[in-house]
Amino acid sequence: MFEQVDTIAAIATPAGRGGVGVIRISGTNVPVIAQSILHKLPKPRYAAYSQFLNAQGELIDQGIALYFPAPHSFTGEAVLELQGHGGAVVMDQLLAAVLNAGARLAQPGEFSERAFLNGKIDLTQAEAIADLIDSASVQAMRSALRSLQGDFSRKINKLLEQLILLRTYIEAGIDFVDEEIDLLADGQVLRQLTELQHTVKAIFNQAQQGFLLKEGVHIALVGEPNVGKSSLLNCLAGRETAIVTPIAGTTRDIVRDQIQLDGMPLHIIDTAGLRDTDDIVEQEGIRRTKLALQAVDLVILLLDDRYADDQATPELLASIPSKPLIIRNKIDLSGHEAGISPQGMVYISAKTGAGVEDLKQTLRERLGLQTQTEGTFIARRRHLDALTRTLTALQNAMSYIHSYQNELLAEELRLAQQALSEITGEFTPDDLLGQIFSTFCIGK
Ligand code: GDP
Numbered sequence: 447m448f449e450q451v452d453t454i455a456a457i458a459t460p461a462g463r464g465g466v467g468v469i470r471i472s473g474t475n476v477p478v479i480a481q482s483i484l485h486k487l488p489k490p491r492y493a494a495y496s497q498f499l500n501a502q503g504e505l506i507d508q509g510i511a512l513y514f515p516a517p518h519s520f521t522g523e524a525v526l527e528l529q530g531h532g533g534a535v536v537m538d539q540l541l542a543a544v545l546n547a548g549a550r551l552a553q554p555g556e557f558s559e560r561a562f563l564n565g566k567i568d569l570t571q572a573e574a575i576a577d578l579i580d581s582a583s584v585q586a587m588r589s590a591l592r593s594l595q596g597d598f599s600r601k602i603n604k605l606l607e608q609l610i611l612l613r614t615y616i617e618a619g620i621d622f623v624d625e626e627i628d629l630l631a632d633g634q635v636l637r638q639l640t641e642l643q644h645t646v647k648a649i650f651n652q653a654q655q656g657f658l659l660k661e662g663v664h665i666a667l668v669g670e671p672n673v674g675k676s677s678l679l680n681c682l683a684g685r686e687t688a689i690v691t692p693i694a695g696t697t698r699d700i701v702r703d704q705i706q707l708d709g710m711p712l713h714i715i716d717t718a719g720l721r722d723t724d725d726i727v728e729q730e731g732i733r734r735t736k737l738a739l740q741a742v743d744l745v746i747l748l749l750d751d752r753y754a755d756d757q758a759t760p761e762l763l764a765s766i767p768s769k770p771l772i773i774r775n776k777i778d779l780s781g782h783e784a785g786i787s788p789q790g791m792v793y794i795s796a797k798t799g800a801g802v803e804d805l806k807q808t809l810r811e812r813l814g815l816q817t818q819t820e821g822t823f824i825a826r827r828r829h830l831d832a833l834t835r836t837l838t839a840l841q842n843a844m845s846y847i848h849s850y851q852n853e854l855l856a857e858e859l860r861l862a863q864q865a866l867s868e869i870t871g872e873f874t875p876d877d878l879l880g881q882i883f884s885t886f887c888i889g890k
């Protein structure tokens with residue numbers, strides 16, 4: 447037989463033991479596979495209690511079979527779901543029988559990819575499925591759900607419509623008018639272009655919030671031993687956070703990954719101070735710390751408020767790339783008032799919790815996190831990149847209006863449309879698609 451086996455199957459539930467395990471099958475061979483395993487094709491969309499049999503007719507398991515004929519399924523193809531008992535051996539046996547009956551093992555993300563290729567969902571929705579499953583906070587989960595429901599795509603599509611209208615208008619002018627038309631004199635074009643830029647900026651800001659929720663920010667917490675770094679982290683982590691496990695890096699740095707601020711993950715490197723040292727191991731630690739400091743979004747310098755500022759050695763200050771957030775701790779001992787000084791220093795006690803709310807507020811401001819996350823949708827780096835390219839193209843288009851270069855203007859608008867279309871996947875190179883779906887788990 448030369449017919450290509452395009453039917454895919456995978457265990458959709460997590461590996462290991464569970465009450466129920468689900469095998470998902472999608473493709474044209476589904477009816478054949480159903481006949482082989484169930485000895486019948488279940489009534490569409492009805493839970494059919496059934497025995498699951500192998501090719502020799504031996505019983506593997508019994509459970510629920512669900513059949514969704516094409517195109518009314520998640521992938522848009524015929525889909526069969528077999529819900530059996532969630533044991534590793536049972537699931538493996540059942541999967542083997544399904545593969546034997548005419549399916550091949552699905553690649554990671556292949557079900558979602560088929561759903562996308564068959565027009566069931568767009569690319570941002572496919573990504574939102576993965577992000578929903580991976581979400582680490584309620585806020586991230588809600589944002590992923592909003593993307594999954596199409597909030598993000600709708601905004602992009604509306605923008606695309608406006609952009610296409612403008613392009614049509616301008617290109618008609620270029621093609622059918624003999625002499626160059628003066629688009630600058632035509633206030634309409636300028637106004638629409640300005641409006642488009644505003645909308646792209648607004649969407650970018652929302653997407654950036656979603657990106658922060660998903661990816662979090664990287665913070666280095668720097669200070670001499672005993673100033674209270676660990677105490678501050680525990681204080682910020684609060685009760686709802688799992689016990690932080692130190693991941694061994696060097697002897698001098700510890701990464702704690704469990705802290706969240708308004709649902710945004712804070713990836714914090716806790717480092718010791720940077721002193722001059724002859725110790726080779728310590729020097730290596732310092733070298734790594736300095737490298738790490740270059741890569742973070744924010745450096746927090748923690749000082750003991752009982753002592754003067756010179757706790758931060760010039761060596762240390764010199765290795766901090768951007769303006770650090772300075773926190774003065776232990777005000778319960780120094781007697782200083784809690785809160786933010788006019789210079790932006792934050793006075794706290796990690797022991798009593800005084801000033802910690804002010805600190806959180808300062809962090810939100812410094813990290814560009816809006817407290818109001820309603821309307822935020824989950825976003826990825828590639829979405830932000832595409833929006834940035836859209837904005838650049840629109841800005842270029844604007845400058846070409848002023849220099850009366852209508853052909854170049856039209857070209858920039860085409861580029862803007864192309865960048866926007868990449869977001870929803872309407873115009874996305876195949877290798878990028880492959881890259882996106884390959885990061886999904888198998889069975890998704
Ligand atoms: P690290 O070495 O910078 O991580 O400092 P630790 O968090 O381990 O704290 C060193 C010591 O200072 C511990 O005994 C803490 O209980 C204490 N400490 C930390 N913060 C405060 C504070 O705000 N007030 C008081 N009184 N003690 C604190």
Ligand code: ZN
Binds near residue numbers: 677
């Ligand atoms: Zn510590």
